Amino acid sequence: SQQGEEDPQALSIQEGENATMNCSYKTSINNLQWYRQNSGRGLVHLILIRSNEREKHSGRLRVTLDTSKKSSSLLITASRAADTASYFCATDASNKLVFGAGTILRVKS
Amino acid sequence: DAGVIQSPRHEVTEMGQEVTLRCKPISGHDYLFWYRQTMMRGLELLIYFNNNVPIDDSGMPEDRFSAKMPNASFSTLKIQPSEPRDSAVYFCASMFSGYGYTFGSGTRLTVV
Numbered sequence: 001s002q003q004g005e006e007d008p009q010a011l012s013i014q015e016g017e018n019a020t021m022n023c024s025y026k027t028s029i030n031n032l033q034w035y036r037q038n039s040g041r042g043l044v045h046l047i048l049i050r051s052n053e054r055e056k057h058s059g060r061l062r063v064t065l066d067t068s069k070k071s072s073s074l075l076i077t078a079s080r081a082a083d084t085a086s087y088f089c090a091t092d093a094s095n096k097l098v099f100g101a102g103t104i105l106r107v108k109s
Numbered sequence: 110d111a112g113v114i115q116s117p118r119h120e121v122t123e124m125g126q127e128v129t130l131r132c133k134p135i136s137g138h139d140y141l142f143w144y145r146q147t148m149m150r151g152l153e154l155l156i157y158f159n160n161n162v163p164i165d166d167s168g169m170p171e172d173r174f175s176a177k178m179p180n181a182s183f184s185t186l187k188i189q190p191s192e193p194r195d196s197a198v199y200f201c202a203s204m205f206s207g208y209g210y211t212f213g214s215g216t217r218l219t220v221v
Contacts, residue, residue, distance in 0.1 A: 096164075
C-alpha cells in the first residue's frame with residue numbers, strides 16, 4: 001500500500017522554470033525522503049528531511065515539511081532538460097520506506 | 110564504492126521455472142530492502158533485513174517468494190515457481206540507519 005500521494009501526477013514545464021511537486025501522507029513519520037528515477041534506471045536519493053525539520057535545501061532543490069498537515073513539497077528551481085524524470089516521495093515510519101505513486105516531470109528545452 | 114550491485118540486469122524465463130535475483134549491498138550498510146516496481150502497483154516493499162536478519166516480510170506476495178541474507182554482503186530473492194504476473198522490475202536497496210537508501214539498478218524480470 002502507498003502512504004505518500006504525489007500531486008500532480010504529471011508536470012510539463014519549460015527549461016528555466018521552477019517545478020513544484022507535492023506529497024501528502026497519512027501516518028506519523030520519522031522522516032520523509034525524495035527520490036528521482038530516470039526511465040529504466042534505479043531510484044536516486046535526493047534529500048531527506050526529518051520530522052523535526054521544516055525546510056531543507058540541496059543545490060537547486062528545496063524541500064518543505066508540514067507535519068501538522070502531513071504534507072511535503074519539492075521545489076526544483078531553474079529546471080534543466082536533465083531534470084526530466086519521475087520523482088517520488090517516501091515516508092519512513094520504522095526504518096522502512098513507503099513510496100508514493102510519483103510525479104512525472106518533463107522539462108522542455 | 111561501486112554502489113548496490115544487482116544481477117542479472119535482465120531475466121527472461123518460462124512460467125514454472127525458478128528465478129534467483131542477487132544483490133550485493135554497500136559495505137557497512139546495516140539494512141537491505143527488496144522492492145518490486147510495476148506500472149499498476151508502483152513500488153512495493155517485499156521484505157527487509159537488519160543486520161542480516163529478516164525483519165518484515167509482510168510484503169512478500171505468497172509462498173512462492175523467498176529471500177535470504179546469509180551474510181552482510183549478499184542477499185537473494187527467489188521465486189519458485191515463477192508466473193507471468195511476477196513480471197516486474199525488482200530493486201534491491203541498502204541503507205545505513207537513519208540515512209537515505211541507495212538503490213541498485215534493478216533486475217527486469219519477464220516471465221513468459
